[in-house]
Amino acid sequence: xxxxxxxxxxxxxxxxxxxVQKALTDKQFDVIPYSLTGPEIxxxxxxxxxxxxxxxxxDQKKHFIQDHKKWIESAIAIDYTHPTAVDHNCQWYCxxxxxxxxxxxxxxxxxxxxxxxxxxxxxxxxxxxxxxIVGFQAMLAYAAKEFPGLFEGYSMxxxxxxxxxxxxxxxxxxxxxxxxxxxxxxxxxxxxxxERNPDIQHKQLGVPRLYLNGHAWxxxxxxxxxxxxxxxxxxxxxxxxxxxxxxLDAAKFLHNKICQGHRNLIYTMIDVLKxx
Amino acid sequence: xxxxxxxxxxxxxxxxxxxVQKALTDKQFDVIPYSLTGPEIxxxxxxxxxxxxxxxxxDQKKHFIQDHKKWIESAIAIDYTHPTAVDHNCQWYCxxxxxxxxxxxxxxxxxxxxxxxxxxxxxxxxxxxxxxIVGFQAMLAYAAKEFPGLFEGYSMxxxxxxxxxxxxxxxxxxxxxxxxxxxxxxxxxxxxxxERNPDIQHKQLGVPRLYLNGHAWxxxxxxxxxxxxxxxxxxxxxxxxxxxxxxLDAAKFLHNKICQGHRNLIYTMIDVLKxx
Numbered sequence: 001x002x003x004x005x006x007x008x009x010x011x012x013x014x015x016x017x018x019x020v021q022k023a024l025t026d027k028q029f030d031v032i033p034y035s036l037t038g039p040e041i042x043x044x045x046x047x048x049x050x051x052x053x054x055x056x057x058x059d060q061k062k063h064f065i066q067d068h069k070k071w072i073e074s075a076i077a078i079d080y081t082h083p084t085a086v087d088h089n090c091q092w093y094c095x096x097x098x099x100x101x102x103x104x105x106x107x108x109x110x111x112x113x114x115x116x117x118x119x120x121x122x123x124x125x126x127x128x129x130x131x132x133i134v135g136f137q138a139m140l141a142y143a144a145k146e147f148p149g150l151f152e153g154y155s156m157x158x159x160x161x162x163x164x165x166x167x168x169x170x171x172x173x174x175x176x177x178x179x180x181x182x183x184x185x186x187x188x189x190x191x192x193x194x195e196r197n198p199d200i201q202h203k204q205l206g207v208p209r210l211y212l213n214g215h216a217w218x219x220x221x222x223x224x225x226x227x228x229x230x231x232x233x234x235x236x237x238x239x240x241x242x243x244x245x246x247x248l249d250a251a252k253f254l255h256n257k258i259c260q261g262h263r264n265l266i267y268t269m270i271d272v273l274k275x276x
Numbered sequence: 277x278x279x280x281x282x283x284x285x286x287x288x289x290x291x292x293x294x295x296v297q298k299a300l301t302d303k304q305f306d307v308i309p310y311s312l313t314g315p316e317i318x319x320x321x322x323x324x325x326x327x328x329x330x331x332x333x334x335d336q337k338k339h340f341i342q343d344h345k346k347w348i349e350s351a352i353a354i355d356y357t358h359p360t361a362v363d364h365n366c367q368w369y370c371x372x373x374x375x376x377x378x379x380x381x382x383x384x385x386x387x388x389x390x391x392x393x394x395x396x397x398x399x400x401x402x403x404x405x406x407x408x409i410v411g412f413q414a415m416l417a418y419a420a421k422e423f424p425g426l427f428e429g430y431s432m433x434x435x436x437x438x439x440x441x442x443x444x445x446x447x448x449x450x451x452x453x454x455x456x457x458x459x460x461x462x463x464x465x466x467x468x469x470x471e472r473n474p475d476i477q478h479k480q481l482g483v484p485r486l487y488l489n490g491h492a493w494x495x496x497x498x499x500x501x502x503x504x505x506x507x508x509x510x511x512x513x514x515x516x517x518x519x520x521x522x523x524l525d526a527a528k529f530l531h532n533k534i535c536q537g538h539r540n541l542i543y544t545m546i547d548v549l550k551x552x
Contacts, residue, residue: 146550237504274423
């Protein structure tokens with residue numbers, strides 16, 4: 001099998017860098033030494049594991065594709081750029097027949113989906129590339145649909161811990177609130193307890209020091225009205241490796257779909273999880 | 277609505293007693309003051325909340341039903357007798373057109389199902405009457421079916437704590453092993469760690485003293501190969517109230533089915549959970 005050609009966009013950003021680092025060690029991938037970047041980035045190149053990546057700012061995208069169209073067309077773009085760049089980049093992928101995996105949030109999702117459906121490409125689009133987290137969300141969505149009111153009368157506590165810089169409440173925790181409500185638990189979005197204090201994170205929760213600057217810990221606790229029954233679900237993620245593997249799995253999945261001749265289709269991580 | 281007539285069999289056993297206690301406080305139920313009991317039981321009556329229950333040993337079942345057939349026929353039997361008595365009791369329910377909820381384990385399940393299908397009755401049969409636990413098992417079974425290999429490469433630890441007298445490994449924990457295996461986790465039945473030491477249970481795990489003699493605590497931990505991701509699922513049950521409510525919910529569900537004219541049907545707790 002030929003290696004899967006990928007173009008990782010969003011360097012020198014941390015997610016893009018982590019994906020490049022991992023893909024360079026994996027023979028299944030052939031990483032193109034170019035990366036779309038933001039207009040504010042001053043560097044021209046980024047070196048990762050002795051390989052130089054040329055950064056392509058927005059005003060050079062047109063010129064870049066003219067020079068490399070044939071090469072890039074057979075690649076899968078992996079997008080970890082910036083929420084504000086998503087609309088333009090996705091349009092660029094569509095215009096230039098570049099299949100893509102979109103890990104960046106933001107952008108006009110409806111328009112992106114429509115653009116892919118008109119272009120002759122396929123894409124994996126997901127707000128969360130952590131396969132196991134997406135699987136957990138799907139499990140709860142299933143239970144909420146099949147067993148409404150299962151946790152009727154249960155009270156609920158949700159706590160999440162993220163790096164100090166994260167201002168908003170965990171999107172993953174928020175995404176599960178409607179499920180828990182359908183399951184009958186007495187819980188609301190503003191009940192989510194956010195921990196942002198690194199000292200408490202390390203000493204009380206046990207977040208390793210190494211990951212104080214990049215972690216996503218979530219605990220959902222359900223307690224029966226008479227306090228005799230406790231259910232607790234926890235998913236603690238340190239660093240980025242879960243998202244890196246999920247993204248590369250998405251690229252492999254997309255590559256298979258393309259080889260099978262599929263076009264104009266959008267996949268989610270649920271499709272990747274199902275693997276079919 | 278008329279109260280649902282129930283005959284709780286298995287007194288003076290703890291589960292039967294707990295169900296009677298709860299049902300006596302609930303206007304939706306009318307508890308018949310008789311209970312099938314074992315041949316070894318010497319008491320003739322049991323008094324619960326000032327109400328006397330006459331115990332009916334096996335050799336008096338025939339005589340009892342002759343005297344009370346009309347009354348008992350319109351009741352739902354709730355069976356928490358003894359594994360060795362299940363086959364005979366279920367046959368007795370079938371022979372006498374008594375719908376039943378079977379919470380007792382043991383017996384020849386295939387034969388019981390066949391007997392119900394031939395008799396003009398309905399039954400709820402489930403090895404676990406804890407609705408939320410059954411729901412959790414169903415969630416995992418769903419994930420295992422839909423997302424095989426989701427936790428590929430993850431190592432797993434399962435710990436369970438039960439009262440000192442329980443010799444065998446938790447059936448709930450065992451029932452989930454094939455699911456976790458299908459999900460790709462590296463785990464086997466003999467990896468389940470059993471805690472039976474009350475001192476450790478109280479001091480290390482935090483089981484309240486009151487429940488050292490009756491609890492079922494389970495924790496399933498999955499850790500990614502690179503140790504950066506942890507998923508943990510816990511369900512801790514103290515005492516019997518979760519099973520009591522589940523059983524009474526099963527009786528209500530069965531009552532509705534009977535009123536709707538259903539016959540010759542077996543339901544599980546999954547049906548009760550789905551409520552349709």
